[in-house]
Amino acid sequence: MAIYIDKPKCTGCRACIPACPYAAIDMVDDIAQFNENCTSCGACAYACPTGAIVLEMAGKGEVDTSEYTGLWVVGEIAAEGKLHSVTAELLGEGRKLAADLGTDVSVVLIGNEIGDLAPLAAGYGADRVYLFDHPSLARYRTQPFTNVLTGLINTHKPEIVLIGATPMGRDLASRVAARIKAGLTADCTELTINPETRLLEQTRPAFGGNVMATILCEYTRPQMATVRPKVMAPQPFDEGAEAEVVEVPVEIDERAIATRILEIIKDDSGSDVNLTEADIIVSGGRGLGDPQHFALIRELAEALGAAVGASRATVDAGWIPATHQVGQTGKTVHPKLYVACGISGAVQHLAGMSSSDCIVAINKDPDAPIFNVAHYGIVGDLFEVVPAMIAAFRERRGD
Ligand SMILES: Cc1cc2nc3c(=O)[nH]c(=O)nc-3n(C[C@H](O)[C@H](O)[C@H](O)COP(=O)(O)OP(=O)(O)OC[C@H]3O[C@@H](n4cnc5c(N)ncnc54)[C@H](O)[C@@H]3O)c2cc1C
Structure with a gap:
């Protein structure tokens, strides 16, 4: 994936600047220019009103899959600021898959004042924790979460990304996969690594649950899958486990986000027990x-x-x-x-x-x-x- 500025089309309107979560755009002679912070997340391309910022996607077979290593779990933080149980479950499954690949496991945590969740993620199996900590990320919203996660994926190129098939995960996974043109298999019930091809075999029910389909993403990276809560088992919590914590700097301008959360209304239909x-x-x-x-x-x-x-x-x-x-x-x-x-x-x-x-x-x-x-x-x-x-x-x- 490549991003560039078609200079004759740039009007110097600056709409791209607040849209960029990585402070990666400068104005030089009233023309936008990327600096070294650019992650190709594409947020600016969507904000540009004149089409001056062009996001070029690789076609089938054009992705160098050997550049992609490591297994990631996108963590989810429940409303009370706790780690969602699906994150521990995906870390448990991720550890097994990573062992088969001979790679490590990272978790991405996105939220506000969430540093205390890093040791928890380590205890459930993460070797590394990428932390996006910003007030604008306190609650899930599609746009800023997509922008920061896409940027991180483009920078570090993980081979596999697992996300919980929760309302948040379903929304985020599909948006990120579309942005980076990666394959995504939803609602997997089984994940295995093929020992010969090293591909992730993603099994899920198909045709109304009457057959189980195993899906491969051969040409694109990362291989992305969502898994529902309670399908995988977490590994026992390891008190002494430690993880490398990487705090990822972000600059988020609320003016560039199309949505605001005004109020959280609890479902009072009697389904208060989860x-x-x-x-x-x-x-x-x-x-x-x-x-x-x-x-x-x-x-x-x-x-x-x-x-x-x-x-x-x-x-x-x-x-x-x-x-x-x-x-x-x-x-x-x-x-x-x-x-x-x-x-x-x-x-x-x-x-x-x-x-x-x-x-x-x-x-x-x-x-x-x-x-x-x-x-x-x-x-x-x-x-x-x-x-x-x-x-x-x-x-x-x-x-
Ligand atoms: C793509 C797809 C997705 C679907 N997803 C889901 C899903 O997520 N969840 C789901 O549940 N279904 C799902 N379905 C529907 C599913 O196929 C069935 O139609 C549905 O589960 C039937 O619900 P039921 O068992 O309540 O009703 P029925 O199949 O009509 O069964 C009612 C049962 O009640 C028994 N019964 C009747 N009276 C009494 C009585 N007085 N005492 C004791 N027993 C009695 C009957 O013997 C019968 O076995 C899906 C279908 C499709 C095609």
């Missing part, structure tokens, strides 16, 4: 027959201290908000206990919950596929079984 973090989940399916019958699921969830999940059929019917959906197009969960009530067990639902430690299924059809993955199956009418369970759990709690 499904992906819950130890116990009680899920309802179309077998409930009526949206009002979700009250029974909520009652059982309350008795067990559980979060409420749902099948897509109930979400599509408008019985419950999409934030509760478990499955291929919903959330991937890995609770200690998953109770499926009136859910048939379609392959797309199983894709999101079959790795739960213990699955209890209640269904009146003894041939329902959910029983193929259930550790305990109750063949019966949920309107009889669930109230009996609620009464039994309440009694044990001494209510």
